[in-house]
Amino acid sequence: MPHRIGRFTSPAAERHFRSAYEEGMRLLPAPAEVHDVATAFGDVRAYRFGAAPGVPLVLLHGTNGTTVSWRPNIEALARRRTVFAVDLLGEPGASVQTAPIRDADDQAAWLEQTLAGLGLDRAHLVGVSIGGWTACNAAVRRPQRVASATMLDPANTLARMPLGLILRTIPVLIPFLSSWATPRFLRYVDGQGGDPLADPVGRVIDAGMRGFRTGAPQPALFDDDQLRSLSMPVLAVVAGRSVIHHPRTACERARRLIPDVRAELWPEATHAISGQCAAQVNDRVLRFTDEID
Numbered sequence: 001m002p003h004r005i006g007r008f009t010s011p012a013a014e015r016h017f018r019s020a021y022e023e024g025m026r027l028l029p030a031p032a033e034v035h036d037v038a039t040a041f042g043d044v045r046a047y048r049f050g051a052a053p054g055v056p057l058v059l060l061h062g063t064n065g066t067t068v069s070w071r072p073n074i075e076a077l078a079r080r081r082t083v084f085a086v087d088l089l090g091e092p093g094a095s096v097q098t099a100p101i102r103d104a105d106d107q108a109a110w111l112e113q114t115l116a117g118l119g120l121d122r123a124h125l126v127g128v129s130i131g132g133w134t135a136c137n138a139a140v141r142r143p144q145r146v147a148s149a150t151m152l153d154p155a156n157t158l159a160r161m162p163l164g165l166i167l168r169t170i171p172v173l174i175p176f177l178s179s180w181a182t183p184r185f186l187r188y189v190d191g192q193g194g195d196p197l198a199d200p201v202g203r204v205i206d207a208g209m210r211g212f213r214t215g216a217p218q219p220a221l222f223d224d225d226q227l228r229s230l231s232m233p234v235l236a237v238v239a240g241r242s243v244i245h246h247p248r249t250a251c252e253r254a255r256r257l258i259p260d261v262r263a264e265l266w267p268e269a270t271h272a273i274s275g276q277c278a279a280q281v282n283d284r285v286l287r288f289t290d291e292i293d
Helices: 011-026 074-078 104-117 130-141 163-169 175-190 200-211 224-228 247-257 278-292
Strands: 033-039 042-049 057-060 083-086 123-128 146-152 234-239 261-266
Touching (some): 011 200, 042 074, 057 074, 074 083, 146 278, 175 200, 224 247, 234 247, 247 261
Parallel strands (some): 146 234
Antiparallel strands (some): 033 042
């Protein structure tokens, strides 16, 4: 498969996404600063919230979620920590990819360059879903700036994605089916019922899934030696009702392989854990990073 740069499928698709993104961003606290950090792969948008002393948190969202998806978390986290929320490069959002991201090494490189551009010698990485994979990938390949890694139900990180999940994504990619298939897929992954398009985060994810073709490579599952190599403290929170992997297998593999790990299985949580269990997630992240510092 040739390497490509993330793009919208049409000007109309981009307008639709931008409208949803801007609507969602208006519901967040006003950022103290907005940064567009130049990297070898494009300009990465990072929003700073709060100005607390100590090692900051860097939030890495799930697929198509953008910074908007951290709406339930930012205010509470920023009371105690300086928080940087990053729009992942190669995904829809305010980051602008300009060069192909070929593999996991490139994924780690753009994030490390972003941390350097923000002036962060050390950071606590906090990622959900594909953001959890991104945090783990940086910790494996560019650990120098990673004070800790928190992985919230990380995708294809601790256990493989099941074939059934992959098959369910196929109708989403077919243009004449996507408007019907995407909300159903989101309900399946979210696991909470209800209309995903009734929520601003759901509307952003829907617009990204239907109107944007990613420029990021598919994440590869980490092998045993890579997980054993993690040298920093790791918090791995696995959702007991997750559909993106076998939850117990993921949690047990983290406990077995990662040297300094707190691996927790939250039985009632779904893959939408950062929003569904926001108060518990916020408290756990802050207690974990306070313990390290």
